[in-house]
Amino acid sequence: MEGRLKFLETEEKDLTGAKAQLEEAIRKINQTTRLLFEETFDKVRVSFGSLFGELFGGGRATVKMVEGEDSLEGGIDIEAQPPGKQPKNISQLSGGEKAMTALALLLAIYSVKPSPFCVLDEMDAPLDESNTVRFVQIIERFVEKSQFLVITHNKRTMTSADLLYGVTAIDPGVSKMMSVKLTRDDETPLFAQVEA
DSSP, X not given: OHHHHXXXXXXXXXXXXXXXXXXXXXXXXXXXXXXXXXXXXXXXXXXXXXXXXXXXXXXXXXXXXXXXXXXXXXXXXXXXXXXXXXXXEGGGSOHHHHXXXXXXXXXXXXXXXXXXXXXXXXXXXXXXXXXXXXXXXXHHHHTTTSEEEEEOOOHXXXXXXXXXXXXEEEETTEEEEEEEEEOOOSSSOSEEEEOO
């Protein structure tokens, strides 16, 4: 019985020590993660304000962490003030303003930590002509860092693409998948159809 008790006490001591080591490792990981998150968040906040002004032709926007909450588990507030309007929470903006604000935030994150590719599905649908021009210009600036797949029906957005994929109806009732390569080379035509 005495031998069994010593064995169990040793096991308990080992488990208690292992638990303390794990808790210390978790504390250090959380501390490092919190520091890295806050540094990255500050960079994204600055970039977001700049990109928002560029996309809207003025105005200001910011992101901030909800006060009183842990930065790793708390919420984030997005405030946007398009030119000539009062500061608003993103939920109070129009559809086009929400799309442009979301794009500014997404690209602010990409400017800090680029991803190899990005899919934008009908991001330009609620935009008017002038906002679509700004949308296209800013996407063109980011194509050096990431490849963009943009799902759109907007002709202005399509004209800025390098390659188009779509469905066409050459004959009534007959659909055909096709791709069109758009090149800006002097040696090749602007539209060169590629078989799907």
